[in-house]
Amino acid sequence: MSSFKDLDLGIGKLLGINNISDLFNLLINTFFVFGVSLALLFVIISGIKWITSNGDPTKAQEARQTLTNSIIGLIIVVSFMTIVNVVLSLIGSKLNS
Numbered sequence: 001m002s003s004f005k006d007l008d009l010g011i012g013k014l015l016g017i018n019n020i021s022d023l024f025n026l027l028i029n030t031f032f033v034f035g036v037s038l039a040l041l042f043v044i045i046s047g048i049k050w051i052t053s054n055g056d057p058t059k060a061q062e063a064r065q066t067l068t069n070s071i072i073g074l075i076i077v078v079s080f081m082t083i084v085n086v087v088l089s090l091i092g093s094k095l096n097s
Helices: 020-051 057-090
Strands: none
Touching: 020 057
8 A cells, every 4th residue: 555655646746745734834834925925015005005195185094094904914914823833833743934
């Protein structure tokens, strides 16, 4: 009987996925990078909105709200990653970056 590592996983083999732990690491790290990138993109968008508001209070308020939401999103993503790392350290595993 062949082991899990001997199986031809196609795209999984290309990505370096040999077991479920590798898949979990890939998904968590991808989520983290995507979440942080998206939050930073919205920080930039809110800055552009603020600059182009030209003193219009409603546009400036919209820019502030976008900035607030993007910072909240960034806090959620970083908190999620911290919680995952704490839980994994408690069970004796670790997340590869």
